[in-house]
Amino acid sequence: MFGALRAWQTEPMSAIRGARERARIEVTAAIKDEARKQLAAEGAAKLSLRAVARELGMVSSALYRYFPSRDDLLTALIVDAYDAVGEAAERSHRAATGAAGAPGTGLARWVAVACAVRDWALAHPHEYALIYGSPVPGYTAPQDTVGPAARVGMVLIAIVEDAHRDEGLALPPLPDELRPEAERLAADIAPGLAPAVAAPLVAAWAQLFGLVSFEVFGQFNRVVEAREVFFRQAVTELARTVGLLGRRG
Amino acid sequence: MFGALRAWQTEPMSAIRGARERARIEVTAAIKDEARKQLAAEGAAKLSLRAVARELGMVSSALYRYFPSRDDLLTALIVDAYDAVGEAAERSHRAATGAAGAPGTGLARWVAVACAVRDWALAHPHEYALIYGSPVPGYTAPQDTVGPAARVGMVLIAIVEDAHRDEGLALPPLPDELRPEAERLAADIAPGLAPAVAAPLVAAWAQLFGLVSFEVFGQFNRVVEAREVFFRQAVTELARTVGLLGRRG
DNA sequence: GTCTATAACGAGATAGAC
DNA sequence: GTCTATCTCGTTATAGAC
Numbered sequence: 028m029f030g031a032l033r034a035w036q037t038e039p040m041s042a043i044r045g046a047r048e049r050a051r052i053e054v055t056a057a058i059k060d061e062a063r064k065q066l067a068a069e070g071a072a073k074l075s076l077r078a079v080a081r082e083l084g085m086v087s088s089a090l091y092r093y094f095p096s097r098d099d100l101l102t103a104l105i106v107d108a109y110d111a112v113g114e115a116a117e118r119s120h121r122a123a124t125g126a127a128g129a130p131g132t133g134l135a136r137w138v139a140v141a142c143a144v145r146d147w148a149l150a151h152p153h154e155y156a157l158i159y160g161s162p163v164p165g166y167t168a169p170q171d172t173v174g175p176a177a178r179v180g181m182v183l184i185a186i187v188e189d190a191h192r193d194e195g196l197a198l199p200p201l202p203d204e205l206r207p208e209a210e211r212l213a214a215d216i217a218p219g220l221a222p223a224v225a226a227p228l229v230a231a232w233a234q235l236f237g238l239v240s241f242e243v244f245g246q247f248n249r250v251v252e253a254r255e256v257f258f259r260q261a262v263t264e265l266a267r268t269v270g271l272l273g274r275r276g
Numbered sequence: 277m278f279g280a281l282r283a284w285q286t287e288p289m290s291a292i293r294g295a296r297e298r299a300r301i302e303v304t305a306a307i308k309d310e311a312r313k314q315l316a317a318e319g320a321a322k323l324s325l326r327a328v329a330r331e332l333g334m335v336s337s338a339l340y341r342y343f344p345s346r347d348d349l350l351t352a353l354i355v356d357a358y359d360a361v362g363e364a365a366e367r368s369h370r371a372a373t374g375a376a377g378a379p380g381t382g383l384a385r386w387v388a389v390a391c392a393v394r395d396w397a398l399a400h401p402h403e404y405a406l407i408y409g410s411p412v413p414g415y416t417a418p419q420d421t422v423g424p425a426a427r428v429g430m431v432l433i434a435i436v437e438d439a440h441r442d443e444g445l446a447l448p449p450l451p452d453e454l455r456p457e458a459e460r461l462a463a464d465i466a467p468g469l470a471p472a473v474a475a476p477l478v479a480a481w482a483q484l485f486g487l488v489s490f491e492v493f494g495q496f497n498r499v500v501e502a503r504e505v506f507f508r509q510a511v512t513e514l515a516r517t518v519g520l521l522g523r524r525g
Numbered sequence: 526g527t528c529t530a531t532a533a534c535g536a537g538a539t540a541g542a543c
Numbered sequence: 544g545t546c547t548a549t550c551t552c553g554t555t556a557t558a559g560a561c
Binding site: 068069070071072073156157159160161164165168173176199202204205207208212215216226227232233234235236237240242244245246247249250251252253256257260261264265267268 | 318319451482510
């Protein structure tokens with residue numbers, strides 16, 4: 028039964044049957060913590076099971092009881108990182124949804140979630156780089172990562188869906204060349220979402236992370252100084268492209 | 277005189293005085309080519325002077341005649357990459373400017389430059405990752421990179437400046453909180469550019485690379501299929517945020 | 526002056542015998 | 544799990560060819 032669980036999965040408290048399992052969870056967490064330290068110091072490409080083991084006072088072969096390979100450890104770190112941004116986004120979304128029903132709520136939620144993503148990224152730049160930066164050479168993400176990777180996007184979809192239902196959206200018409208792709212996209216990511224919303228939403232998703240990446244990766248050095256106010260304004264304008272803000276002009 | 281030139285700088289043809297200099301240029305190019313191969317195979321973090329030398333049939337210490345350190349070789353690759361995207365952007369800008377005077381030219385130039393950046397990135401994903409992806413651990417970019425790094429941005433500024441002068445721009449008002457930053461930004465990057473344009477322009481710059489990065493780094497896998505038409509539409513909408521497209525709705 | 530080659534350093538990874 | 548012998552790396556000093 029338990030053998031079927033992947034080594035890196037965090038088991039729910041109810042699954043803890045005794046000291047054995049608890050120790051396993053603690054060691055797994057210690058390995059990931061140490062690996063994250065090395066991620067910050069040396070980068071994902073140089074993540075080495077041996078170095079992690081050495082730092083923990085273990086022998087490298089012992090690590091293989093917890094992570095069958097270096098790539099599995101990397102996958103665990105990637106899943107954790109996606110889950111961490113995803114949870115930050117979901118939490119800020121819940122907080123911003125508190126006073127529901129008020130007009131303009133869609134925009135407020137959008138900005139809140141964007142800021143949560145940015146805050147998390149600035150607080151965890153190396154984990155951010157792991158998931159939204161350059162791909163790690165020789166590593167290909169397994170299927171396990173796609174669910175966690177989608178969490179932030181799901182929050183954005185929910186915001187726009189709610190606003191679409193409750194507030195109505197002001198959107199530019201969908202160009203003909205994009206119609207087939209937009210329809211496929213909508214059916215794929217959120218059945219029931221209007222194609223004219225789906226395409227701009229995916230674009231806005233990428234653009235949001237463009238803003239965050241430029242700041243985290245240093246492209247704004249000596250360019251943008253008042254970064255938070257700049258970011259808030261940029262994502263507010265970005266919200267316009269998904270219909271969350273009335274169009275002026 | 278020539279001694280003041282950094283080893284990795286490509287000297288103009290007029291500076292070639294004889295076989296010596298020609299050989300030096302050729303060896304320098306060979307080193308960079310081999311380094312680029314390793315960049316693709318192993319990533320920037322694992323770029324190794326010794327491996328480059330081995331592959332070229334040289335001894336590692338000989339490389340120090342051309343690049344004083346590993347970081348200098350990295351810097352050369354980074355500068356080359358920035359220059360390559362920058363030149364692609366400038367070339368496509370010139371091409372799109374060919375039939376001047378026609379209305380809507382600003383938007384056409386904007387889309388052309390964006391597509392040129394995307395094309396270059398898709399053709400050179402590893403060099404793109406080097407400059408717009410995760411920072412290389414332990415490496416800090418010297419001042420030499422800031423000029424080349426600004427080239428694409430300069431093209432975008434030129435497009436918006438021209439359009440501002442020739443076509444007029446339709447822009448949302450500048451919020452008060454952003455005014456000081458926008459004024460500083462405008463004075464910094466393009467004296468004479470209206471602050472209400474400068475801030476959205478820098479944001480659009482980051483968002484453009486967000487779209488490109490998501491595609492190059494695989495975030496659109498299993499999400500966006502018709503990527504070129506999607507990209508064109510997204511950057512067209514993006515042009516709206518810098519006033520290059522009349523506002524509808 | 527300009528280049529390449531040899532040798533070495535200290536540090537770290539790696540493979541295998543035990 | 545431990546130890547060791549053998550790799551890698553960036554970098555420097557030095558000697559000698561052109």
